[in-house]
Amino acid sequence: MNKYHPFNFIHTLKCLAVLLIFFGILGIGNAQTLLKVKEIKIQGNESISDGKLKSQMNLKEPGFLSFFKSGSEFNARILKLDRAAVRKYYESKGYIYAVVKDSFEIVNKKEIIIHLTVSEGIRVKIKEINIRGNDLIADTEILRMIESKLGSPLNPYLLRKDLATVRTAYQNRGKPFAQFQNNLIGDEDVIVVIDVKENDTVFIDSIIVQGTSKVIPNLVRRELSFKPSEKYSISKIEESQKRLFETGLFSNVLITAIRTDTVNRRLNLIVSVRERRMKQIGGELGFKQRKIANSTTTTTDFNIVAEWYNRNLFSTGRLIRFKGNISAGISDISSGETGFEVSYTEPWIFGQRAPTTFRTFIEREQLKEPDIPLTRFGADIAVYKKYSEQFSTRLSQGITITRVSSIDSLVADSLKLFESRQRSINLLLINDKRKNIFFPTNGSLLSFDMKYAGGFLGGNSDLYRAELSWSRYQPFLLNRSWTLSTRIKGGFIKSFGDTKEIPFFDWFFLGGGTSVRGYKDQDLRDFKISKEIIVSEIYKLSTNVELRIPLFWRFGAELFLDGGNLWQELGQLSPARMRYASGAGLYFMTPMGPARLDYGYKLNPAEGDITSRGRVHFGFLFAF
Structure with missing residues (x-):
């Protein structure tokens, strides 16, 4: 037998109050997300203009025609990312000791003014580039292939790219296991030292094709730019991947290297493909x-x-x-x-x-x-x-x-x-x-x-x-x-x-x-x-x-x-x-x-x- 429960008016009011508070909190959160960037003020930047620094940021001020382009919707997490982006831009220009701080203020309960305070520090330049441990590739050739130059501002990101360039050059000449490290000597005018450990020259032993059922494996081998007994070359591997995709026969291509003989310095290349509907x-x-x-x-x-x-x-x-x-x-x-x-x-x-x-x-x-x-x-x-x-x-x-x-x-x-x-x-x-x-x-x-x-x-x-x-x-x-x-x-x-x-x-x-x-x-x-x-x-x-x-x-x-x-x-x-x-x-x-x-x-x-x-x-x- 069901027992009848009369309508409880007080209990209902309590539930409504809880719901109103809950949705009120959501409303406050939503109101905060609707705050718009009114202005971005930058202080302390003497070498780099406001415009160039603002162009590195995701948060934007209203455009010249503010009717068409309002300011960005404010987000504190994005502001932290923008601060890091501005600092990275300074580092790329040689100001590797730059410090960037951020803050913001709310105006009119609807808009935000962002403040960035910059301490630029000294600008570091490259005084000298020394390369050690390289026998296969001469200093002059390495210096030609890298973008960091003597007398230019030190850019740590460009230097990282230069190491990748040198690594690729070695990988194209049979040395996939070459190792590289760079060190900096000095504070204002630095010496860049690139240490090279070339390791063994490696040759291709066998080429193994996997994943074919409708395509004859020889059709895969036909598209490869490398052959057994050749020196390992990363550019030939990348070119082979592109050529296999261009056939239209495969939805996925992966070429991996497995070292099989460390004494004779040989490795196998595994060509794994996934066939498309023919x-x-x-x-x-x-x-x-x-x-x-x-x-x-x-x-x-x-x-x-x-x-x-x-x-x-x-x-x-x-x-x-x-x-x-x-x-x-x-x-x-x-x-x-x-x-x-x-x-x-x-x-x-x-x-x-x-x-x-x-x-x-x-x-x-x-x-x-x-x-x-x-x-x-x-x-x-x-x-x-x-x-x-x-x-x-x-x-x-x-x-x-x-x-x-x-x-x-x-x-x-x-x-x-x-x-x-x-x-x-x-x-x-x-x-x-x-x-x-x-x-x-x-x-x-x-x-x-x-x-x-x-x-x-x-x-x-x-x-x-x-x-x-x-x-x-x-x-x-x-x-x-x-x-x-x-x-x-x-x-x-x-x-x-x-x-x-x-x-x-x-x-x-x-x-x-x-x-x-x-x-x-x-x-x-x-x-x-x-x-x-x-x-x-x-x-x-x-x-x-x-x-x-x-x-x-x-x-x-x-x-x-x-x-x-x-x-x-x-x-x-x-x-x-x-x-x-x-x-x-x-x-x-x-x-x-x-x-x-x-x-x-x-x-x-x-x-x-x-x-x-x-x-x-x-x-x-x-x-x-």
Whole structure:
């Protein structure tokens, strides 16, 4: 029998009071976490400016436009980390005895003022560098490879990096067990002493492959840069790991050394791999840069890909792929493309690691202005060779048939459109020193694209084309968090033989969100399109300067100056005859790359240009 308990009002009030106190404590904690940094005050710094020290900190003051960028949310733990970061920065500049203290005060119950007090101490410099115990590598060579130099401020972190550099040099010369230690003698002008214990030179005894079930072990050995009886080399081991990953056959690769014979100074290398799924149906959704028609001009498309592939055909590491794609253009020049292709890739050819792809394809593209439906089908063979991390080449040869259908005969005549049966050889050279291809902040990109069509190859389209492009990315001088990006492109196309005019779909195109903003896509040139004008050669020159400024969260701004033009004669090519446009834009960093909205304004439009002087461009990925 259940006993009835009457409602206890006093007990209920006690429970509510406990809950209110509990949530009140949480509220106080949350209120504290919502305190914002109002100001950062630094005292005692005589050699290093406030701005440089503040740039080392995670906690930030409100930005110049405080409406858009407020101060950081205060966190005492992060303040301790910032204090350590400021001290580390001092140490890297030679102030190894620097002392940094932190404190803070709450104002207006909502904001925090941070105080950093610095005692810099003396600046220590390197008076001398002595190297002891080295026989294999001479002093002069070691001094060349390290970054610490005589007379420079002592940087303990750079010195640690220098020891790692010397250690790697020894590991590449058969001495994986070499030992290193550095000591400092003196207080203000110090002597850096590097003690080397070289130990034995070690050779590779056996190479053992583990983890293969679908892949033949010899395919793994084929990718290795080292062989039995060679001296141990850490760089060859790292290169072999990269090459195994590049095959696409493995999700994990680990190469470990086991010392087996200390008398004969030999060790075994264990190559452990984890295989990926070899057959797969998959797809992709994202944005890509696509070439327009047969030209070198690119546009940004929203792209959907569906594919089936076998990356280990007949257990040989060969790749066969069936791929279909649908893309939607987001510019004015093209409404997109649909295509299907079958490709076969041979990873090694003639004993060389030069992946060679045989491909057959059919593509349909709809240009917008003018309204031109293009159908391309054909086949090609391409050989890709990577010489280093930066430099690679791609040599291809193929036949492409381009047809135009359902188009007014007057438009076809004025644009010199006809069915093109083009047999060509293409060579693409790339030297890419960028660290991040989606958001480059330093490095450069150099490319040279050359095409020869017709002539002794046959077909009804005889032309040759070359284009050189160079881009540079570097921190802006006045603010290192900003990126100054520059690009210059130049090229030419010329017909020869029986081809008197260059077909429209082989032209260069300028204007639009990836070349000269402020102009419509493909609308910038120094000559008119008409039936009477014979276009047998085209020369191109374009430049871009863009300043990319992070604002807050994932948002950023751009300031740019673009210029360019197309001419029919080489003598007309001149920076003075280029059309320029400037403007600004906003970008938002997405997982697929930056989405941007730019506004370009024509600075010197051509006479008779009746189109609007300003134009908005929307795109994904940066203009270059």
